[in-house]
Amino acid sequence: MHDIRFIRENPAAFDAALARRGLPPLSADILALDEKSRALKTELQQGQARRNEASKAIGQAMAAKDMAKAEALKAEVAALKEGTPALEAEEAEVGAALNAMLAAIPNLPADDVPQGADEAGNVELSRWGNIRAFDFAAQDHADFGPALGLDFEGGAALSGARFTALRGQMARLHRALAQYMLDTQSGTNGYEETNPPLLVRDEALFGTGQLPKFAEDLFRTTDGRWLIPTAEVSLTNLVAEQIVPTDALPVRLTALTPCFRSEAGSAGRDTRGFIRQHQFEKVELVAICAPEESDAEHERMVQAAEGILQALNLPYRKMLLCSGDMGFGARKTYDLEVWLPSQATYREISSVSNCGDFQARRMNARYKPEGEKATRFLHTLNGSGLAVGRTLVAVLENYQQADGSVIVPEVLAPYMGGITKLEPR
Structure with a gap:
């Protein structure tokens, strides 16, 4: 607002x-x-x-x-x-x-956001990691994944297109990734682990900017509630209609939740594989802070997301989005794009945004600076730390072997119960 x-x-x-x-x-x-x-x-x-x-x-x-x-x-x-x-x-x-x-009007871009009409105007800031040189033809995860437990047919039979069942060792790897991310964000990076509701009222989605503009991209229940498209909705709205004590700032929250999106605006995109699903899991990061802290908080959050990719040794690049490619509620956004060998390109795996006071105005979330009588609106930030499904795809493709197996990244060993390699069934 x-x-x-x-x-x-x-x-x-x-x-x-x-x-x-x-x-x-x-x-x-x-x-x-x-x-x-x-x-x-x-x-x-x-x-x-x-x-x-x-x-x-x-x-x-x-x-x-x-x-x-x-x-x-x-x-x-x-x-x-x-x-x-x-x-x-x-x-x-x-x-x-x-x-x-x-x-209905999107947030105004920050002064240092580059001008551009679409993703072609985004600016690459840095790259990390070495792209692996394969001594065999790297395959798409959609081709070798089913033998490892990516059950596309089973998911589609149950629920239709863009639903997938994960089975056996694949489900274990997916859970390991999610747990590692959540443990790192809550333990190492200081975000408070939260288990929020997955169903929310209209007001919550209005507060974070999904309603009224993006209703078609959401799933609604018969009693008028909405399935969350991201835990950003639940986490950010925990301060709605509140005056947050100054000594409680910044508030840093993280949650591992299922997310639900109709993908109404992505017809024909990523129809194969596990990249774009109606139901997926994500570890979300949210920060609520005073205005003078939000720029530093933004950099801190993107580093928290980058740390997961670095620990998994997944090559990625950091992009600064241009004015025409940012999300509705963002005033400045960094995207992290991970390397996918089968596509020989980088694909988005995390989007980290500073929303300024845009969401706080919609939610009436405020704080009272010390020594002042009037309240001010807070600043809110959010980002993926990371999207679990897309990280699973990146691990599968970057760690694939010629025999169809996949090496498990070392950092996940404590979560895998002794499994070091996913073997074709």
Whole structure:
């Protein structure tokens, strides 16, 4: 959500920031609704004040035996009272239209975000790790994975396309990855392990920006709740409608949860394999902090995600997303892209975003700086640390052997119960 005061005071700057997102100027339309809303509020307040004044004057007129004046005042009060509901309804309608317009506009990009229309404008910042030189033709995980326990047919038979069952040693490796990530983020990196609800109300998805714009990408239950597309929704909303004590900041949370996405906007993309599923697991990282801490917190979070890839010895690159490729709620985003040998390219495995106060305004999440009477909105950040399924794909492809087996990364040994290699069945 955007600060209407900022738009009033800086309409040109607001429109310039929208232009970097590829959007037309909107400040004039917003300010027209804002002016109308404020005028209606003023009219209602003045009407109420006059009603109170006239009501008091009725008693005075009657005490003075001036019945004509009293009757005239009564007629005025009745007219004001009669017109109030219509004014209130109009003010509510205009206010709702203004809020809907503000809620539909994405976050403004930070000053250091590169200009660009799409992913072609993203900037590569660094690379890590050595790309393995195979002495055989590297295969796609979708081709050799079924012999190791990736049951695409079983999952599809149960639930349809983009659902997969993991069996035996494959399920064990997937669990090992998830546990290692969660242990590292909660233990080494200081994020508080959390087990949040997977079903949330409309307000939670509105707070983090998925509603109303991205409803088609979500799954809704028959009782009106929504399955979370990411634990970001549950974790960030734990501070909704709260004033967080300053000494509790920053709040750092992590959770391993299933995530559910309809993938409505990705028809035809990654239809083979385990990369793009309707149901997947992810270790999410969320930070809630004071505004002056958010830039440093952003760098800290992306390092926490990078550490998992480095420990698994998976080659990756770090990208700074351009203004046209960032998510709806982000003001600045780093993507980590892992190397997939079968595609001979890097693919996204983590997206780490600083949302500034955009989500906090929607959630009304605030803090009170020391020595100040007024509250301020918090800053929120989120990122994957990591997406478990995509990490599984990266491990399978980068550690594959000519005989169809897969070596288990050493860092996962404590979680694998003595299994050091996945063998074809």
